[in-house]
C-alpha cells in the first residue's frame with residue numbers, strides 16, 4: 001500500500017501488508033483482497049472497515065503500520081460502507097464470497113471517533129443485497145440501491161429493484177419505490193448537486209445480455225410532498241468557492257434554514273465509494289438569510305478536495321448545492 005504525502009510523490013509503506021485485509025473467500029487470493037473499505041482519518045491514519053469481518057487502523061507514518069481494530073459481523077464482500085456523519089460509518093449487505101454465495105440483510109454502524117471502534121448491529125434491510133450501492137444524502141439518511149440477493153457477475157437473477165432508505169435516528173430501513181432497470185455488478189450510484197441520486201450501469205461485459213449502458217435518477221422522499229409534487233426548497237444565494245481549515249464562512253440563503261452539510265464529491269466502482277462522506281456543519285444565524293458556518297479544522301474530518309454544500313430547512317429538505325473547495 002502506498003500513500004501520497006504533501007509533496008505529491010508516492011511513498012512505499014512496506015509494513016502495510018495485504019494479509020490482514022483478506023476475506024475467507026473460497027476462490028482464494030484473486031477474490032479475497034478485493035474492494036477494501038477505507039476511510040481517511042485524523043493524523044495520517046486510514047480506517048479499514050471491511051469487507052473482511054476484521055477491521056484495522058492503518059498508520060501511514062514511516063514504513064506504515066497495521067493495527068487490529070476489532071470485528072464487524074461477517075465477511076461482507078461487495079456490500080457497502082458509507083460515512084454518514086463525522087467518524088460514523090454504516091455498513092450493509094455483501095456476501096461471504098465474491099460470487100455464488102447468499103448475500104446478507106445485516107447492517108452495522110461503526111463509530112471510529114473513540115480510541116476503540118464501537119460496532120452496533122442495527123435493524124436488517126428488507127432485502128439481502130450484494131453488488132449494491134449506497135448514497136448518503138445531505139440530511140444524513142442513506143439510500144440503498146440495486147444489488148442481488150445472490151451475487152453472480154453479469155447476471156440479473158435475484159435482482160433487488162426496491163431501494164431502501166436508512167434513518168440514522170431510528171437505525172431502520174424503509175422500502176422505497178422500485179426502479180425499472182436492475183443495477184448489479186459494475187453498477188454505480190452517486191449524489192447529484194440537486195439532491196437526487198444517479199443510479200446507472202451494470203454488466204458491461206462484451207455483448208452480455210445483462211449490459212445496462214444507461215442510468216436512472218431517483219428523487220428521494222425529502223424532495224417530495226405526499227402527492228408526489230416537489231416540495232418548496234431553500235436556496236443558497238451566496239457561498240465562498242473555497243474555504244480554509246478552521247475558518248468561518250458566510251453563507252447567504254433565500255429564507256431561514258435549519259443547517260448546512262458538506263458532501264464530499266466522490267466516485268463509485270464495484271460497490272466501493274471510499275471518498276463518500278457527509279459532514280454536518282455547526283452554524284449560527286446572522287440574520288434569517290445569512291449564516292456563519294464553521295469549516296472543520298482537521299483534514300481527517302474533511303479531506304482536502306471538492307465538496308457540495310447544501311442548506312437544509314426544518315423539514316430536512318435540501319437546497320441545490322453550491323460547490324466548495326476545502327483546504
Ligand SMILES: [Cu+2]
Nearest residue numbers: 153185186270
Ligand atoms: Cu469488474
